[in-house]
Structure formats: C-alpha cells, structure tokens
Amino acid sequence: MPDPDRSGGHFLRLDQLHGSLADPAMASMNFLNEVAIRFPDAISFAAGRPTEDFFDIADVHRNLDVFVDHLCRERSLTVEEARRTVLQYGRTKGIIHDLVARQLAVDEGIHVPHESVVVTVGCQEAMFLVLRALRSDPQDIVLAVSPTYVGLAGAARLVDMPVRPVQGGHRGVDLDDLRTQVARARRAGLRPRALYVIPDVANPTGISLDVDTRHELLRVAAAEDLLILEDNAYGVFAGEQRLPSLKTLDSDRRVVRLGSFAKTVLPGARVGYVVADQEVRDHGVGVSLLADHLSTIKSMLTVNTSPLAQAVVGGALLTHGHSLLTANRRESDVYRRNLSLMRAGLERHLAPFADRVSWNTPSGGFFLTLTVPFKADDALLERSAEEYGVLWTPMSHFYTGDGGIHQIRLSFSQGTPESIETGLGRLASLIGACC
Numbered sequence: 001m002p003d004p005d006r007s008g009g010h011f012l013r014l015d016q017l018h019g020s021l022a023d024p025a026m027a028s029m030n031f032l033n034e035v036a037i038r039f040p041d042a043i044s045f046a047a048g049r050p051t052e053d054f055f056d057i058a059d060v061h062r063n064l065d066v067f068v069d070h071l072c073r074e075r076s077l078t079v080e081e082a083r084r085t086v087l088q089y090g091r092t093k094g095i096i097h098d099l100v101a102r103q104l105a106v107d108e109g110i111h112v113p114h115e116s117v118v119v120t121v122g123c124q125e126a127m128f129l130v131l132r133a134l135r136s137d138p139q140d141i142v143l144a145v146s147p148t149y150v151g152l153a154g155a156a157r158l159v160d161m162p163v164r165p166v167q168g169g170h171r172g173v174d175l176d177d178l179r180t181q182v183a184r185a186r187r188a189g190l191r192p193r194a195l196y197v198i199p200d201v202a203n204p205t206g207i208s209l210d211v212d213t214r215h216e217l218l219r220v221a222a223a224e225d226l227l228i229l230e231d232n233a234y235g236v237f238a239g240e241q242r243l244p245s246l247k248t249l250d251s252d253r254r255v256v257r258l259g260s261f262a263k264t265v266l267p268g269a270r271v272g273y274v275v276a277d278q279e280v281r282d283h284g285v286g287v288s289l290l291a292d293h294l295s296t297i298k299s300m301l302t303v304n305t306s307p308l309a310q311a312v313v314g315g316a317l318l319t320h321g322h323s324l325l326t327a328n329r330r331e332s333d334v335y336r337r338n339l340s341l342m343r344a345g346l347e348r349h350l351a352p353f354a355d356r357v358s359w360n361t362p363s364g365g366f367f368l369t370l371t372v373p374f375k376a377d378d379a380l381l382e383r384s385a386e387e388y389g390v391l392w393t394p395m396s397h398f399y400t401g402d403g404g405i406h407q408i409r410l411s412f413s414q415g416t417p418e419s420i421e422t423g424l425g426r427l428a429s430l431i432g433a434c435c
C-alpha cells in the first residue's frame with residue numbers, strides 16, 4: 001500500500017526495519033568516529049587501533065610468498081593447487097586453521113583439534129556466529145562483564161539476543177554478581193547461555209583477571225552450566241607476567257575462544273577465529289563439533305574468509321615460529337613504553353587534582369581507565385575536542401544501561417612520546433576547567 005505521507009520516490013520506514021537500526025547503542029561507534037573526523041588535529045586517546053609504526057606493504061608480499069611456499073613444501077601441494085588455494089573460493093572453516101591451532105599451542109599451551117578452529121572475518125564475525133548459534137529462542141540471553149566491548153553488544157543486538165550485564169568490579173568479574181544474575185534470569189524464565197569476558201587487559205578497562213579468579217570463574221561456569229566466551233584480542237600484550245588463558249585452564253570444554261589478528265598481525269587483513277571444540281549431540285544419534293555448526297552459519301554469511309588475507313596472516317605465523325609473542329616484540333615495546341609514559345604523565349599532569357581523579361594501572365594492553373568527579377559524557381567529549389584538542393572515549397559507551405558516566409577510557413596504543421605529553425597536558429586543562 002502506498003503511504004499517504006509519501007513525498008518523493010520510494011522510501012522505507014525505520015520502524016519497519018530491524019529494531020537494532022533504531023537502537024542508539026548501535027550508533028555509538030559512528031558517533032565516536034565522526035567526532036574524530038571533525039577534529040582531525042585533536043590528539044587522540046580514543047581509537048583502540050594498533051600502532052602503524054611497522055606497517056609495511058613489503059611484509060604483505062613476503063608473507064604471501066612464505067605461505068604459498070609452505071603449501072608446496074609442507075602440505076605437498078603442486079604450484080597449481082597452491083595457487084588455487086589462495087586465489088579461489090576456499091574451505092569455509094579456513095585454510096590456516098592448523099597454523100592458528102599451532103599458535104595457540106606455542107603461545108598459550110592450548111591444545112585443540114584443528115577441526116575445532118573456524119577462521120573468521122575478524123573477531124567480530126566470530127562473535128556473531130557464536131551468538132547466532134546460541135540464540136535458539138527468545139528465552140536465550142548472553143551475560144557480559146560490564147563495561148564491555150561494544151562489538152559484542154552490537155552482535156547480540158543483530159541476533160535479537162539480550163545482553164545482561166555482570167559487574168566487573170576490581171577483580172575483572174564479580175562472581176557473586178554472576179551467580180545473582182544467572183539466578184535472576186532463570187527466575188524470569190530466561191536461559192543464560194554464556195558469559196562473555198575479556199580476561200586479559202580488557203577493552204575498555206585494561207583490567208586482567210588474576211589466576212584465582214580465572215579458576216573460580218571456570219568452577220562457577222561449570223556449576224551454573226554456562227559457556228564462557230573468552231575474547232583474547234589483547235592477550236599477547238598483557239605484559240611481563242602473562243597468565244594462563246581461560247581456554248588453557250579449561251578441562252571441560254566450557255570455553256569458546258574468540259580471537260583476532262587485527263592487533264597482532266594486520267587489522268586490514270580482517271582475520272580472526274573462533275575455537276569451538278564443544279560437542280553437539282543430535283538426540284544421542286550423532287556427535288559433531290560446535291565449530292562445524294558455526295561453519296554452516298558462516299557459509300551463509302561470508303562464505304569463507306578471504307584466502308588471500310588468511311595467507312598473509314599464515315605467512316606471518318610461519319615466519320615467527322607460530323608465535324605472536326615473537327612476531328610482536330617491536331609492537332609490545334611501543335605499547336609498554338606508551339603505558340609507562342601515560343602513567344608518569346598522568347602522575348605529573350594530574351597532580352593538582354590528585355584528591356579528585358584516579359586511574360588504574362593495567363599490566364599492559366591498549367587502555368586504561370580514568371575516574372573523574374564530573375560527567376564525562378558525549379557533550380564533554382565534543383567540548384574537549386573543540387576547545388582543548390584532545391579526544392578520549394566516554395566509558396558510558398561500554399555500558400548497556402547507566403554506568404561509567406564518571407569514567408574515561410584512555411587509549412595509548414598509537415601515541416608518540418611527544419603526542420602523549422602534549423595530549424595529557426590538554427587533558428589536564430580540561431580536567432582543571434571541570435573540577
């Protein structure tokens with residue numbers, strides 16, 4: 001039926017499109033990007049992007065060659081077969097699944113069958129696949145440690161899966177609140193399927209779970225019959241004292257591991273993965289891996305992850321003995337230097353407000369949290385960009401409800417010593433004006 005309000009050509013009504021499109025939370029990324037674009041000269045502590053100091057097109061060519069050579073030598077493919085493997089449509093689960101499994105074994109002591117790895121278009125696709133599979137009816141919900149990465153909340157919104165927050169607290173996950181939220185959800189007739197958590201130098205807070213909390217979390221997950229969705233996007237940069245990942249400690253196949261090569265190899269490649277070694281039983285008749293089912297979803301979403309992009313990542317893994325720790329020595333040094341500059345700079349620049357502001361001290365990663373006595377919202381970010389020339393992220397963007405209004409996420413992955421120094425000076429001026 002034509003709409004009477006119609007004034008021009010064909011149009012669509014927002015209220016007749018998927019509900020996520022009218023959800024303000026979905027626009028959060030766009031807002032933050034748009035502020036950055038409008039104020040290009042502002043110093044940014046906002047973007048969570050890896051350093052570009054070592055980006056090199058020659059590496060892309062080299063890694064591609066290394067991977068093709070590997071196909072011929074190690075997998076005994078002919079030149080024609082190798083060419084087809086990287087240039088033709090490919091296996092849905094990916095062509096570097098074995099290399100990803102090796103990397104997990106080498107760097108993290110995770111031993112999983114190669115078949116349990118699905119190589120995805122970034123970690124973002126991995127989240128979508130898992131949530132799509134877990135959300136079978138409207139009672140299914142996912143729990144997420146709050147504040148949480150916006151990509152998880154967005155993916156859940158796209159599959160109509162409500163996200164219930166679990167307090168992070170000072171340990172990175174409040175296990176009493178986890179039990180409370182599970183019980184509350186079940187009383188309301190809901191079915192909590194999984195808890196999403198970033199155990200190492202989390203985005204946005206920079207907090208890491210200590211070892212005892214990791215063990216306890218696995219015990220609670222078993223007792224409450226929950227899966228854990230472990231996102232380890234920054235684990236390689238966790239600092240000197242890296243702790244065992246949840247998947248390393250998982251003896252019960254409770255943990256679905258979500259990974260990204262965006263920070264550790266190349267963001268432009270858009271390659272991530274999911275390890276889903278859980279068994280799926282079909283009324284006791286057949287047994288398959290959750291990874292097989294994620295692959296079925298993927299076959300109808302992105303068909304396969306670009307084999308060329310996978311080859312570049314695969315070549316990088318081969319070059320560095322399957323170790324992302326080794327591959328990222330130079331990058332880790334930059335992030336470590338920047339973190340210590342941030343800590344020293346905050347001490348100095350914010351000394352006059354020491355009784356009113358505080359910040360945490362992550363062991364590594366890209367982010368830290370600054371707590372302030374005033375509202376650090378989108379309006380203040382705009383003012384900060386326009387009047388003070390410094391960008392940061394209001395922590396409220398990472399909360400599903402209210403929360404984080406007095407907190408700021410500061411990213412230090414991309415700064416130079418000079419920009420960090422100048423940026424913190426500008427931030428101190430803003431804080432001085434607001435305190």
Ligand SMILES: Cc1ncc(COP(=O)(O)O)c(C=O)c1O
Nearest residue numbers: 122123124149203233260262272
């Ligand atoms: C915690 C976390 N997970 C996943 C991602 C996204 O990974 P990818 O770029 O591989 O989709 C990010 C990116 O910022 C992140 O911070």
